[in-house]
Amino acid sequence: MNVATVFFAALVTALATGLGALPLLLGRRIEGPGLGVATAVAAGFMVGASVGLFREGVGTSLGRTVMGAVLGVVFILVTSGLLEHHRHLEFGALRGADARGALMIVGVMTLHSFTEGIGVGVSFGDGAALGVLIATAIAVHNIPEGLAISLVLVPRGVSVARAAAWSVFSSLPQPLMAVPAYLLVEWFKPLLPAGLGFAAGP
Numbered sequence: 001m002n003v004a005t006v007f008f009a010a011l012v013t014a015l016a017t018g019l020g021a022l023p024l025l026l027g028r029r030i031e032g033p034g035l036g037v038a039t040a041v042a043a044g045f046m047v048g049a050s051v052g053l054f055r056e057g058v059g060t061s062l063g064r065t066v067m068g069a070v071l072g073v074v075f076i077l078v079t080s081g082l083l084e085h086h087r088h089l090e091f092g093a094l095r096g097a098d099a100r101g102a103l104m105i106v107g108v109m110t111l112h113s114f115t116e117g118i119g120v121g122v123s124f125g126d127g128a129a130l131g132v133l134i135a136t137a138i139a140v141h142n143i144p145e146g147l148a149i150s151l152v153l154v155p156r157g158v159s160v161a162r163a164a165a166w167s168v169f170s171s172l173p174q175p176l177m178a179v180p181a182y183l184l185v186e187w188f189k190p191l192l193p194a195g196l197g198f199a200a201g202p
Helices: 003-021 033-058 062-084 096-125 128-156 160-171 173-183 185-200
Strands: none
Touching (some): 003 128, 003 160, 003 173, 033 062, 033 128, 033 185, 062 185, 096 128, 096 160, 096 173, 096 185, 173 185
16 A cells, blocks of 8 residues: 555545536536435435444544534534625625525535545555545545535536536545545544544534
């Protein structure tokens, strides 16, 4: 196992996020019941992947995994509350409530990608088999995240390609954090269950 392999695996998890935008190429004007169904599908996949990440974290430390999950939920609530107080936000061409919704989901996904990158790096430090397992679980988890981001952006006029780019952007911390976590695995290892819990919690 080497640094390039770890970086590539984490980069693949980041690129997988962009795949979430692809279904919108088939129906760019998703609205009404269709939007509800698409959002429910994305949420279902994310919950399933979160359960897998949570189980992996519990295998190392139940307490730290639960703590990470609780921190993830608190982070979502605090971020949402802070954005509610800013009525004149801008996000590209989006304004007001549309900008708040876009910033909320892109910002949250980006920040919790840091913990996912640590999870990938530390997992490879424990061996290729665990590393591939965690990287695969996070990649699968990222696809509905990309769909969730796209479902916020595309109906508000953002192109599918740009939505895919924002989706990938939200996951770029993963390869950036995976390498130092792998190189300093003994230092990052105690953070793994908390990181997996944080990633699963939101």
